[in-house]
Amino acid sequence: MTETPIHSFVTNDVDESIAIGSRLFNDHRVRPVHAHAAFSYSLTAARVGTIAFGRLRYGCEVSVDVAGTEDSYAVSVPSTGTIRFHGRGADAESTPELATIGGPVDRVSLSGWAADDESLAMIWFNRRALEADLGRLLGIDAPALIAFPRLLDLRDGRGAEWYAYATTMIDSVGRSGALAVNPLLASQVSSILSTGLLLAAEHQYRSALDAPPAPQAPATVRRAMHFIEDNVREPITVPDIAASVGSSVRALNRGFKEHLGTSPLAYLTRVRMEGAHRELLSGAPEDTSVSQIATSWGFYHFGRFAARYRELHGISPSEALRSSNPRR
Structure with missing residues (x-):
């Protein structure tokens, strides 16, 4: 398995x-505001799937000019203090409670970082991938430019929930074995942050996302079930399942709920759990382990896997493996 490269x-x-920041994010220029300031730049970031995230510091007050770009959206949040933005013909101030959203062809200037411990959290999204995600959610072709507002409120509601997820992932960068940068979870991490941003921020497609989906035909649900069963060991996501049957994510969720009483994700988890159960009962303890079997079926949090397994089968996964028939 190829490890996700960590840029530090x-x-x-x-x-x-x-040069470093431009390679990972967008082309830009930096200038210390005070000539004799102690400039000290640090960056810790990772690319995961179609997104990149991390934290950067300058150690002193700087002015940054970010070149316009056609291929990305980006969210920026300072850890403390205020970062001042100028772009789209208007000024804005980003704080730990108000994130700034930059879009394609969005040339901006920003300044701040007066204290040496101030940092900027950044989440960068590939434009085509984010717009394609929106199309899959709505069941349409990839839409045109998403008109995000300049600021996203992080104090409560969906904005706060989304940033809680983002912060967890950003803070994991550089930590050995962190799940957020595990290549096997790249598509899921990308999906959480991309779909979460689309649901948290206001834009011209938000009302369509919030509207009740149309009912899904039972035949589509059956095809989705077959796709899950055929690809259960692959790192598939609910958007992947929906795309495989030509459905939107919302419509597929509603179809599963109406016809199966569950969700596509819950069904996928159930099929994986059944597969892990069969393998535990047929495996040989001297040849494999619970963690190997769990990981091979897409379970990376072993404590939760073990608790759910015991809830379903009345014994622990290790007990199931030890009770398996020895090879003859």
């Missing part, structure tokens, strides 16, 4: 910091 850099050289 520290430099006191302004030009080097520009």
